[in-house]
Amino acid sequence: MNLQVQLGNLTLKNPVILASGTAGYGREIAPYLDLDRVGALTLKGLSSSPWMGNPPPRIHETYAGIMNSIGLENKGFERFLREDLPFLETFQTRVIANIWGKSIEEYADIATKMNRLERIDAIEVNVSCPNIDQGGENFSSDGQVLCQLIGNLRQKIQKPLIVKLGPNTDDFDQVLGFMEKEGVDLLSITNTFPALAIDVENQSFIFSRKTAGLSGPAIKPLALKLVYDVIKKTRLPVIGMGGIMKAQDALEYLLIGARAVALGSVNLIDPSAALQIIDGIEDYMVQKNISDINDLIGKVR
Amino acid sequence: MKKAKIIRKRFLSSLFVELWLEENDIARLACPGQFVMVSTGSSYDPFLKRPLAVLSTFENQFGLLFEIVGRGTEILSQLDTGEQVEVLGPLGKGFSLNPSEAFLIGGGRGLVPLYFLAQVFSSKKIPFHFFFGIKNQPEKILIDYLSQLPISLVVSCQEEIAGFYCGTVLDAFVDWLHHSKSKPIKKIYACGPQGMLQALSQINEIVPNQVEISLESHMGCGYGVCLSCAVKKKGSPGYFHVCKDGPVFRLGEIEL
Numbered sequence: 001m002n003l004q005v006q007l008g009n010l011t012l013k014n015p016v017i018l019a020s021g022t023a024g025y026g027r028e029i030a031p032y033l034d035l036d037r038v039g040a041l042t043l044k045g046l047s048s049s050p051w052m053g054n055p056p057p058r059i060h061e062t063y064a065g066i067m068n069s070i071g072l073e074n075k076g077f078e079r080f081l082r083e084d085l086p087f088l089e090t091f092q093t094r095v096i097a098n099i100w101g102k103s104i105e106e107y108a109d110i111a112t113k114m115n116r117l118e119r120i121d122a123i124e125v126n127v128s129c130p131n132i133d134q135g136g137e138n139f140s141s142d143g144q145v146l147c148q149l150i151g152n153l154r155q156k157i158q159k160p161l162i163v164k165l166g167p168n169t170d171d172f173d174q175v176l177g178f179m180e181k182e183g184v185d186l187l188s189i190t191n192t193f194p195a196l197a198i199d200v201e202n203q204s205f206i207f208s209r210k211t212a213g214l215s216g217p218a219i220k221p222l223a224l225k226l227v228y229d230v231i232k233k234t235r236l237p238v239i240g241m242g243g244i245m246k247a248q249d250a251l252e253y254l255l256i257g258a259r260a261v262a263l264g265s266v267n268l269i270d271p272s273a274a275l276q277i278i279d280g281i282e283d284y285m286v287q288k289n290i291s292d293i294n295d296l297i298g299k300v301r
Numbered sequence: 302m303k304k305a306k307i308i309r310k311r312f313l314s315s316l317f318v319e320l321w322l323e324e325n326d327i328a329r330l331a332c333p334g335q336f337v338m339v340s341t342g343s344s345y346d347p348f349l350k351r352p353l354a355v356l357s358t359f360e361n362q363f364g365l366l367f368e369i370v371g372r373g374t375e376i377l378s379q380l381d382t383g384e385q386v387e388v389l390g391p392l393g394k395g396f397s398l399n400p401s402e403a404f405l406i407g408g409g410r411g412l413v414p415l416y417f418l419a420q421v422f423s424s425k426k427i428p429f430h431f432f433f434g435i436k437n438q439p440e441k442i443l444i445d446y447l448s449q450l451p452i453s454l455v456v457s458c459q460e461e462i463a464g465f466y467c468g469t470v471l472d473a474f475v476d477w478l479h480h481s482k483s484k485p486i487k488k489i490y491a492c493g494p495q496g497m498l499q500a501l502s503q504i505n506e507i508v509p510n511q512v513e514i515s516l517e518s519h520m521g522c523g524y525g526v527c528l529s530c531a532v533k534k535k536g537s538p539g540y541f542h543v544c545k546d547g548p549v550f551r552l553g554e555i556e557l
Contacts, residue, residue: 059529
């Protein structure tokens with residue numbers, strides 16, 4: 001049975017990826033699953049310098065989902081090199097670095113540093129962070145700025161370049177056209193959905209930044225539609241994500257043409273979920289008598 | 302992730318529930334101050350597991366004692382003996398276990414990790430004094446629960462109850478200190494509401510770095526990936542994460 005998928009110039013042994021921010025830098029989730037079994041591990045978003053993130057509360061539970069406002073807290077590139085890279089060297093699985101910055105210069109700096117690391121197989125650029133005042137939101141909500149950023153990063157990154165977009169991306173048609181022209185290799189769709197929650201008792205916003213990113217099964221039909229629409233508009237391979245809890249959910253994304261899927265919120269409630277999802281995809285293929293996963297991808301358009 | 306079978310369930314009152322679950326690894330490995338993430342079911346609503354402190358362990362079982370504070374704990378309280386729940390753990394950094402002598406100070410449901418600690422200290426023959434406070438009559442059941450342990454206890458209630466010190470647990474503690482002529486305080490272990498921990502840090506006789514406190518927090522994952530359970534560091538920028546850096550911290554290292 002073949003589970004291997006080809007996403008542009010990135011080959012994965014199976015289409016199941018751990019999404020950024022839900023698997024740490026590998027070490028944290030490794031006690032619960034064999035990292036070598038997943039298609040790829042996406043690292044928690046890194047910036048050149050450490051970033052302390054948002055004040056609590058940072059998480060709020062909703063019906064079948066969670067809202068988060070972590071604010072991109074991360075240890076910065078240097079500590080990642082010291083504390084986590086050596087651990088990642090002990091695995092063979094594909095590692096995707098997720099990067100962000102507060103300015104084009106900061107993005108360029110972390111991109112250059114990551115691009116030099118042999119252990120990093122691809123670089124995912126987060127341009128749609130609804131949590132940082134001066135950061136991500138500006139880049140994805142202004143098509144022109146976004147294009148300028150990606151054009152700049154393409155010069156710096158020789159590894160496969162993934163752009164992670166969210167539902168609030170400005171002018172998808174224009175942006176997707178530009179991504180293709182600039183030679184972006186892959187798209188990750190979607191980041192969390194900007195959402196709002198109110199503390200009725202205290203008559204205030206739950207989060208200090210008012211809005212927060214909604215993820216989990218609550219968004220799955222919305223995310224699936226977004227992925228479906230994006231695939232219609234571009235020839236770039238898409239990693240589909242949003243509310244995947246089971247193999248069934250992952251298969252929905254693959255059937256509409258996502259070349260791989262990423263698991264996010266599910267890792268929080270079950271850190272070994274990826275293994276069951278990979279097994280579940282295999283079971284489905286056996287049951288449907290499909291020997292190559294690529295025969296499944298895009299079957300429902 | 303592990304499946305744990307509910308062996309025993311008891312409502313101490315309409316608010317407090319004691320559960321004993323069978324799961325060998327947690328029973329074998331859990332230390333006082335550590336916690337487990339417990340699933341409330343498979344419906345995705347509530348979506349997240351609930352972080353609950355370990356009450357104690359016995360053979361291949363571990364105990365939980367929790368207060369019903371919302372939908373998650375409400376659902377957990379309705380599970381029956383024989384049912385299975387998914388659990389992750391033991392998680393987090395627990396209390397240090399080798400003081401020469403100690404004071405334990407607990408308030409309300411903060412009793413849970415200290416109950417476990419008191420058992421371990423008793424078995425290790427480490428001398429300690431346990432101060433425990435409740436807010437009101439409905440919480441008295443916690444004092445009755447704690448009284449099962451063969452230890453000396455000072456108990457307080459903020460409402461008047463015959464036989465109990467009337468005031469906060471820290472009023473009782475400070476009173477005791479002033480009357481006892483005991484040696485300088487060595488080690489304190491505390492768990493309780495935020496206000497109690499804040500007040501504890503204001504007591505002159507204590508050395509903040511000799512006080513270990515166990516914190517409660519909303520959590521996403523419980524194992525250090527989501528970074529939701531942030532608590533501000535004292536004296537330097539940035540946050541600790543209750544699930545991984547704690548839940549036990551030194552009083553001097555965090556901003557309460």
